[in-house]
Amino acid sequence: MSSDQSYVLRWGIISTGRIAMDFAKDLLVDPATRGTTDVAHKIIAVGSRSTESAQKFIDAYINGDQSVKAYGSYADVYADKNVDAVYIGTPHTLHYENALEALNAGKHVLCEKATTSNAGELKALLKLAKEKNLFFMEALWTRFHPLTLELKKVAEEGTLGDPVVVHADLSADFHTEDLPLTHRMLDPQLGGGALLDLGPYPMFWCMLALYEHPSNKQARPTSVVGSMVKSKITDVDACTSWTVNFTEHLQAQAVLSCSMTAQTAPFGATIRYKNGIITVKPPIFQSPSFTVQYFDKHGDVVREETKTFKYVGGGWHYEADEVARCVRDGKLESELWGHEKSIVMMETFDKVRRQGKYVLPQGVEKVGRVQ
Ligand SMILES: NC(=O)C1=CN([C@@H]2O[C@H](COP(=O)(O)OP(=O)(O)OC[C@H]3O[C@@H](n4cnc5c(N)ncnc54)[C@H](OP(=O)(O)O)[C@@H]3O)[C@@H](O)[C@H]2O)C=CC1
Ligand SMILES: O=C1OC[C@@H](O)[C@H](O)[C@H]1O
Numbered sequence: 001m002s003s004d005q006s007y008v009l010r011w012g013i014i015s016t017g018r019i020a021m022d023f024a025k026d027l028l029v030d031p032a033t034r035g036t037t038d039v040a041h042k043i044i045a046v047g048s049r050s051t052e053s054a055q056k057f058i059d060a061y062i063n064g065d066q067s068v069k070a071y072g073s074y075a076d077v078y079a080d081k082n083v084d085a086v087y088i089g090t091p092h093t094l095h096y097e098n099a100l101e102a103l104n105a106g107k108h109v110l111c112e113k114a115t116t117s118n119a120g121e122l123k124a125l126l127k128l129a130k131e132k133n134l135f136f137m138e139a140l141w142t143r144f145h146p147l148t149l150e151l152k153k154v155a156e157e158g159t160l161g162d163p164v165v166v167h168a169d170l171s172a173d174f175h176t177e178d179l180p181l182t183h184r185m186l187d188p189q190l191g192g193g194a195l196l197d198l199g200p201y202p203m204f205w206c207m208l209a210l211y212e213h214p215s216n217k218q219a220r221p222t223s224v225v226g227s228m229v230k231s232k233i234t235d236v237d238a239c240t241s242w243t244v245n246f247t248e249h250l251q252a253q254a255v256l257s258c259s260m261t262a263q264t265a266p267f268g269a270t271i272r273y274k275n276g277i278i279t280v281k282p283p284i285f286q287s288p289s290f291t292v293q294y295f296d297k298h299g300d301v302v303r304e305e306t307k308t309f310k311y312v313g314g315g316w317h318y319e320a321d322e323v324a325r326c327v328r329d330g331k332l333e334s335e336l337w338g339h340e341k342s343i344v345m346m347e348t349f350d351k352v353r354r355q356g357k358y359v360l361p362q363g364v365e366k367v368g369r370v371q
Contacts, residue, residue: 006031006040009324012083012107014047014074014098016057019112020089022314023139024061029313031321039324041317045069047077074098078105085135085323088112091184092191093364096121099136103128108135110323114196117360118353119346120368126339135327137319137334138342142204142285144318147309151278151290154307156214159294161274166209166254168202169265170284176233176261185260186234188361193236195228195349195358198258201285203244203345205269206254209278210246211344218340219248224348228356231261242352286315 011027013020027041043062048054051072058068071077077086078101085108088098092114099109099116103125115138116122129136142148155163171194174185184190185197210216226242241257257265268282276294280287289308293301322334333339350370353359359371 006038007324007328008040008042009320009327010042010044010082010084011320012045012047012077012080012086013043013089014077014086014102015089016046016048016053017089020046020087021057021061023087023089023316023320024057026313026315026317027320028062029317031317033312034317034321036317036321039321039328041320041324043068044082045071045077045080047071047074049073075101078102078107084108085110085327087139092196093117093189093360096125096366099125100128103132103134103136106132106134108323108327110137110139110319112139113200114191114349115342115346117191117196117365118350118368118370119343121366122342122346124367126343130332133332135323135332136339137323137326137337138345139316139319140200140204140337140342141316141319142201142287143208143337144322145286145309145315146311146318147280147287147290147307148208150307150309151280152208152212154292155209155271155273155278160276160278160292162215162250163209163213163252163271163273164250165252165272166206166256166269167267168205168254168269168280168284169257169259169267170198170201170282171257171259171262171264172198173263174260176231176238181234186231186236188234188236189364191360191364192234193231193238193240193358194258194260195237195240195352195356198260199240199256199349199352200345202254202256202258202269203348205271205280205284206244206256207341207344209271210244210250210252210254211341213250215250216246216252217249219246219250220344221245221348222247224351226352226355228352228358230356230358237356237358240352240356242348244348
């Protein structure tokens with residue numbers, strides 16, 4: 001759906017799993033329902049390891065639209081001349097080669113989190129994207145939500161002062177004892193475990209609250225300390241926690257955690273400032289509301305405000321709109337979630353994996369094995 005003036009980005013979707021479904025469904029939501037009139041989306045093709053699965057996906061989630069091509073390989077999507085941008089929804093450890101092939105075929109890329117298996121792979125992709133003059137973005141969808149945009153305004157308008165401590169957790173009990181060993185959360189070949197799957201979200205709130213805060217002047221973390229509890233089933237991380245310090249311009253610390261064997265922590269994310277506190281209600285990847293409490297000089301709450309957000313769709317369409325705008329404007333990266341932030345995220349995960357002694361099997365990481 002598009003208004004006459006809108007720029008239409010033509011998508012190719014690769015993989016037919018859970019997140020590809022969520023993303024595709026959101027591309028079909030009328031942009032006007034979220035106040036978007038300058039860009040719109042068209043799904044041109046779906047690629048899967050089997051044509052049957054691609055066709056089933058189109059039938060089930062793209063209203064059986066006959067104009068959408070069902071391909072039995074990802075390569076066919078990259079080769080389709082009508083595709084402008086490729087959305088990658090495969091497991092983490094496949095992102096590198098999928099994105100590499102898409103970029104080499106001249107396509108812009110939106111790639112699911114965790115962007116790659118490690119920072120080395122990510123940097124190689126970013127270099128290629130720049131050489132080819134193509135847009136690349138990690139699909140950190142939470143960055144583009146209206147809640148996040150509003151929270152950032154409130155956080156940085158001055159009254160709250162500098163940020164000091166962030167706590168954030170994202171967990172989910174995947175009942176790993178019942179999963180097949182080939183499930184992406186358990187299989188080390190697929191980068192299984194809590195950190196690479198759930199970790200991007202606690203880390204995201206750390207990045208938003210501390211890294212992005214103007215007082216931090218975009219300084220990278222000064223230290224990262226992590227700890228992992230391994231799963232007894234496949235030795236991937238079941239529970240991981242890590243602290244991230246920002247001490248070059250701030251005196252601030254984030255205390256972050258994720259687990260794939262427990263329910264998420266009820267506090268979601270809290271950001272404590274000199275003069276108040278912001279609480280982000282769980283789930284922190286798709287939060288419905290946040291509350292701000294302002295303190296007087298004694299630390300007593302003098303004002304409290306809760307802001308609630310609703311929209312049509314699941315919220316993945318906001319990142320799609322960002323990609324469309326950037327591609328339309330010839331940008332190679334998003335100003336809101338650019339390359340440097342994805343690198344800081346992946347470098348942090350590399351450090352935590354090293355400290356937790358989580359080594360992926362030989363050959364999984366295509367660039368710079370973390371060990
Ligand atoms: N942004 C978000 O909200 C979310 C993001 N994610 C991210 O998306 C990625 C995929 O997660 P999710 O959709 O839950 O995973 P699924 O297991 O549901 O789907 C993954 C898909 O990848 C394709 N695939 C290609 N090779 C393999 C392989 N060797 N093993 C398994 N699947 C393969 C398959 O599609 P086909 O058979 O068609 O080729 C499969 O359906 C992860 O990186 C995850 O972190 C996940 C959930 C939410
Ligand atoms: O990105 C994600 O968000 C929601 C979680 O349920 C999921 O495991 C993760 O991949």
